[in-house]
Amino acid sequence: MRFSFAEGMTHAGYYAPLAQAVEASGYTSMTIADSVIYPEVSDSKYPYTDTGDREFLLGKEFIETFILCAHLFAVTSTLRLTPFVLKLPIRPPVLVAKQASSLAFLSGNRLGLGVGLSPWPEDFAAMGVPWERRGKRMDECIDILRGLMQPGDEPTFFDYAGEFYEIDSLQQCPAPTEKVPLLIGGHSDAALRRAVRKGDGWMHAGGDGEELDRLLTRLAEIRAEEGDTRGPDEFEIHVISYDAYTVDGIKRLEDKGVTDCIVGFRVPYIKGPDTEPLETKIKHIEQYGENIIAKVNG
Known part of the structure; x- marks a missing residue:
């Protein structure tokens, strides 16, 4: 089992010391939240x-x-970082491919690229991208990322002709030296199928245990329908679950095919600033490393 630490919506200056504590405590990864704008007026949910x-x-x-x-790659040496999740179709995919390839190359292949749809039309409007047919646009973005982020010693040329994007033959250099895992977020049936058809894994956004079991069952059904026989080294399943906070619970998640547990130690959905001191956050990180990670992977 691998472990990812999630700490969103805290003070920006906390992230570097948190990442260093996460790395020192035996976690594999740290998730990075994505947000582009906050509209003053919105009826979105x-x-x-x-x-x-x-x-x-x-x-x-x-x-x-x-x-x-x-920033965080520069202050760590082994920690993987995983956007959770990057709002992909509001961004130009060629630019995303360049950014992700550059990060993967400079960090020694420590980027896991979580991608998904934004739930808010305002994000699309602010970026000048149509809200309609966003799922199909997302699929084309993934295809372009795949083509432009092909790993190898020599960058390859890639062209693309789709409904939303047309790209003349081009290359981006340097290329990642290893494959950048594309992890698809979302709970809809379309998102689960996209994870199987186009992704290297799925990222769960939270919810109760019954709902997680339903999603894992449906994911397994879709994988069977699609003839997907990839093992855990090729298809990652990242989940948020209360089971991740006990050794026995970790075993239950492993039995369900989970490869990565995403853990955090406070409820982020609170109005106003995060008042938890940095020292308390680091203490929680270290205690989980000692009490759970060391026992599971020791």
């Missing part, structure tokens, strides 16, 4: 809270995802 309220985002510090990754 957040899909992963009971009320759909999004006001907890007001005033929260979000460093642009790739910039924060570069």
